[in-house]
Amino acid sequence: MTNRRMVNRWKSSVQNNYGTPSIALIKGKGLVVTDADGKQYLDFLGGIATNILGHAHPALIKAVTKQVSTLSHVSNFYVHPQAVELAEKLAAMTSDKSAKVFFCQSGAEANEAALKLSRRTGKVRIVAAQGAFHGRTMGALSMTGQPAKREPFLPLIKGVKHVPFGDIEAMRKAITKKTAMVILEPIMGEAGVIVPPADYLREVRALCDAKGALLVIDAVQTGMGRTGDWFGYEYSGITPDVITLAKGLGGGLPLGAMIALGKAADLFQPGDHGSTFGGNPVTTAAGLAAIKFMESQKILKKVEKQGVYLMQELAVIPGVAEVRGAGLLLGIELGTLKAADIAKALQNEGVLVNAANPTTIRIAPALIVTDAQLKKFVAIFRKVITDAK
Ligand SMILES: *Cc1c(COP(=O)(O)O)cnc(C)c1O
Numbered sequence: 174m175t176n177r178r179m180v181n182r183w184k185s186s187v188q189n190n191y192g193t194p195s196i197a198l199i200k201g202k203g204l205v206v207t208d209a210d211g212k213q214y215l216d217f218l219g220g221i222a223t224n225i226l227g228h229a230h231p232a233l234i235k236a237v238t239k240q241v242s243t244l245s246h247v248s249n250f251y252v253h254p255q256a257v258e259l260a261e262k263l264a265a266m267t268s269d270k271s272a273k274v275f276f277c278q279s280g281a282e283a284n285e286a287a288l289k290l291s292r293r294t295g296k297v298r299i300v301a302a303q304g305a306f307h308g309r310t311m312g313a314l315s316m317t318g319q320p321a322k323r324e325p326f327l328p329l330i331k332g333v334k335h336v337p338f339g340d341i342e343a344m345r346k347a348i349t350k351k352t353a354m355v356i357l358e359p360i361m362g363e364a365g366v367i368v369p370p371a372d373y374l375r376e377v378r379a380l381c382d383a384k385g386a387l388l389v390i391d392a393v394q395t396g397m398g399r400t401g402d403w404f405g406y407e408y409s410g411i412t413p414d415v416i417t418l419a420k421g422l423g424g425g426l427p428l429g430a431m432i433a434l435g436k437a438a439d440l441f442q443p444g445d446h447g448s449t450f451g452g453n454p455v456t457t458a459a460g461l462a463a464i465k466f467m468e469s470q471k472i473l474k475k476v477e478k479q480g481v482y483l484m485q486e487l488a489v490i491p492g493v494a495e496v497r498g499a500g501l502l503l504g505i506e507l508g509t510l511k512a513a514d515i516a517k518a519l520q521n522e523g524v525l526v527n528a529a530n531p532t533t534i535r536i537a538p539a540l541i542v543t544d545a546q547l548k549k550f551v552a553i554f555r556k557v558i559t560d561a562k
Pocket residue numbers: 278279280281282284306307308309358362363391392393394395419420
């Protein structure tokens with residue numbers, strides 16, 4: 174097996190919606206992955222903020238192996254303990270006693286569920302942010318604020334208004350009594366790790382309260398400890414009506430969730446929504462194992478500290494214009510250097526990242542990353558930037 178052979182087979186058997194990758198990954202342990210040519214990489218993308226415990230983590234192997242050999246799937250006609258335990262855990266993490274969870278597989282589905290939930294308010298209008306990413310299914314795409322992804326698929330659902338992210342005056346004009354929901358990422362991930370002004374979420378919360386609109390926090394990328402807290406919005410002090418999760422939630426297995434708080438928790442009625450695999454015993458067992466491991470190791474505190482370290486170290490590298498984000502979700506703004514070229518050069522040097530936009534490198538390593546691995550990343554990044562200038 175070689176990268177070239179695997180990529181060629183991929184090209185003739187898999188649709189071309191992603192563009193063609195250059196390497197095939199065949200195994201991983203912790204933050205180190207190996208490609209089909211035998212080359213090793215330090216994985217600083219983590220399956221795009223997904224493999225929070227890295228690759229082949231013992232806690233995950235144990236939980237998944239045990240569950241798949243006990244009870245692997247039951248349908249939603251029956252209760253099973255793993256979904257109940259994870260739902261209780263997630264609800265407790267919101268600090269809202271009435272919070273209730275709907276399980277699905279992905280971020281797009283979690284946001285679709287939020288959209289359908291908001292229709293149960295009797296209103297249909299939605300406000301979202303320009304540049305935001307909420308997924309690729311037709312409802313989620315309707316809320317996604319990136320024209321290039323939307324335009325080939327028009328018409329999308331009606332009544333969605335996109336406003337500049339972080340601009341509270343634009344939001345004030347957009348929200349009316351007819352607004353069913355406002356959806357925002359606490360930090361826009363796909364757009365290039367864009368952080369809003371410190372009081373933005375709090376002010377949007379107040380506008381939603383004044384007009385009776387639901388505030389949906391899309392924590393698909395920022396959630397599960399990535400920013401140093403569980404859902405990425407906690408720094409703002411707000412309580413959202415809905416939180417959507419996926420990516421890190423299953424510790425690398427496909428698991429998503431839409432958590433509704435307060436009155437929103439009871440908007441769905443029997444028959445309103447569903448998913449065959451949603452809250453499957455194996456994926457929820459994985460999610461529980463990931464959360465328990467992170468709690469036992471106090472990972473959130475570590476992530477917060479490591480984020481501060483990385484920001485300080487990266488910001489002073491000549492050629493780096495700015496470092497944005499929180500915890501282990503960082504956007505490294507390059508100014509004049511092309512992010513795609515730097516990502517390629519890093520891959521050659523044995524580090525995986527991605528170019529979130531033409532001038533921004535995004536890093537989202539597993540939350541178990543060690544200080545030594547951060548140091549190694551900074552050294553290689555400095556070398557690559559210096560060589561490129
Ligand atoms: C990745 C992402 C999604 C979509 O998740 P999928 O699992 O790919 O459907 C939605 N919202 C945000 C903020 C994301 O980062």
